[in-house]
Amino acid sequence: MSGVLDILGGLLMVGGAAFLALGGLGLWRMPDTYTRIQAGTKATTLGTLLTLAGIGMIEPGWALKLALIVLFLMFTNPLSSQVMARAAHRAGVPLTPQSRGDALADDEGRAAE
Amino acid sequence: MTDTSLPRRAPPRLAALRLFATLLVFWLMLNGSLASDVLVIGVLVAAAIVLLFSGSFSVLSGHRLTPDALIATLRFVGLFLRELVRANIAMAALVLNPRLPVSPALVKLRTGLTDPVARLLLANAISLTPGTLTVEIAGEWLFVHWVVAPTTDPEEATRAIAAGFERHLEVMYG
Amino acid sequence: MADPFLLAATALVALALGLGLARFLRGPRALDRVVAFDGLTIVSVAAIALAGLVTGRAIYLDVALVYALLSFLGVIVAARYLEGGEQ
Known part of the structure; x- marks a missing residue:
């Protein structure tokens, strides 16, 4: 029927899935917990956004609910990554030795326990 | 303040x-x-x-409803989406690089925003952009983990990470 | 129908799930597993929506939404619990 939308949606969907795969790769390759949060849980946000946008083009009737899922993820994602990073820091998970500095530990005036 | x-x-x-x-x-x-x-x-x-x-x-309830504020909101969303795409591509290139050239640091930023909701939005915008992640908020100080940190100086880090978002948030939350 | 697209997207999502699962199994810290779980969640939401597209049933979107909500709460609780220190 609407061939153009189907193809555009398909392309968006595959592009989004590619970002998801890259997020997975980042989750696997990154050297410490903090960089894994960065690569894994956030690079996937755009991936999900594009994938769901693509699905919305193929099935226009689903667009509203897909938009709601995207909105929900965009609100919860920064929260959960921040909570995880803060938990890691409070639990004393060290940054990778490649790191250039830790202003938070300096400010708290303590070495990581 | x-x-x-x-x-x-x-x-x-x-x-x-x-x-x-x-x-x-x-x-x-x-x-x-x-x-x-x-x-x-x-x-x-x-x-x-x-x-x-x-x-x-x-x-x-903190958001203002003047025309300026609405335009600033649109600009904020636009800037945010642009940053999201740009940073995701940068992150993809980083992950695909066989040498994995990361130089992470936890840097300190100072925000001039006073409204708590505006601060929250700033922290979230920073967090959603891959490569930077707000770890802790203490008053006007934000502690941000940066995957490829060119500097650890608070002033320069504020300019590089927060200034763009802050400009719009200041208008939105006056 | 967007068959080749669907096939490619499914393969890429499966790759993402595999890599996330590998990190989940490897750890090494409990928090790394939480991070991997969070990543898996976000990929799963896309996977569930794709499953909905394949079967043509919109109910999958509700499943995805509730799944996202519950695992978000799970991640927050697990992270807060581990905040006190781990071994």
């Missing part, structure tokens, strides 16, 4: 109206339909929640 954000809050009636609209839109999106029964239930429940709880949803 003294906290003068209180008098700027929207008046209670406007805040209640905004809460009502937010709840109703959320309900309609969840249902994905504009059928009359769905609409009626949504209006009734949203009205009940507003009547019962309108005092406790202050998160929605």
